[in-house]
Amino acid sequence: MKLKVNGKVHEIDSEPDTPLLWVLRDIIGLTGTKFGCGVALCGACTVHVGGEPRRSCILPVSMVGDADVLTIEAVGGTPVGKAVQDAWLKVEVVQCGYCQAGQIMQAAALLTANPAPDDGAIDRAMSGNICRCGTYPRIRAAIHAAAKQGAV
């Protein structure tokens, strides 16, 4: 099957129920997206499919169809993704970093849907992304900072 990832079309040979995450990491070699829990409970594997956030660990690759897949490797090429990554550096959000690819993809999805979220809107949209280092206050601050940049 064909899979469009970060603007490039890949010919994929895999079982239809193979999760998108496996295809991204093991077949295409894009290892920026992380495996966390495998059951859509932690958000570490978040990518965008057709512009919407999706937990790639439980998304069968056959369900992607011809939708564009966007991963952490290319999100900086969008204005929203660039603003989020800049804010992440400015606020120094990251501690261990394992969950952060998913956090950034989820934050970019939030700011795409809601360019000026308040604390409540941030909490509601980010509630499915777990950070064991507890960087939540800095994540929230960085999302506010990205929103203020106006690039979104």
Place this chain on the structure above:
Amino acid sequence: MSMSPSMALGAAAFVFAASAAWSAGISAPGAPERPLRSVASFEGIRNQAERSAALFTEAGKVIQSPRCLNCHPATRTPTQGDDMRQHVPLMVANDGNHGPKGLPCAACHGSDNARTFAAGIASVPGNAHWQLAPIEMAWQGLTLPQICAQLKDPRRNGSRSLDQIVTHMNTDHLVGWAWDPGEGRTKAPGTQKDFGALIEAWVKTGAHCPTA
């Protein structure tokens, strides 16, 4: 993963109910583990209003199953599991019943149930129409007579006629998910066809509500 007391209790009750049904000779190979009574079995109730209410009470076994109640919550947050614990992660319906801006239900719930490759949770449920019921269709916290009155009220049933309620219960794909909920989840009792037949018979007999 540890089992909470309520989960353990729910599981024990289910095992008991299933084994009781088996010993009573109700189950047959391929039949639902928890069958619904047939419409014909209510014919002995001569009073039509009483028969109608009894049909709805039987259909209520489906309506009040966790598969239906979890997405008809009393608040704007769904519950999950047979013990109807709070949904993790925390989700809110938002105005369109599809989740907050930036985190739609579909972030995790795809167009079909999806198997997982991790221990503990065998599948993540999904359906093309996955969403929370609107607030006026909340069922949790209501008695069955209250749910019955709600179902008949066009202001609280999506402006449906009773015939449209029958069609909805009989054929709607998201309603049908209750009997195909994915590995690791208890199905609603009976089949969608059995359930639809009860609702249809309930409407034909005057759509009377049970009093208790």
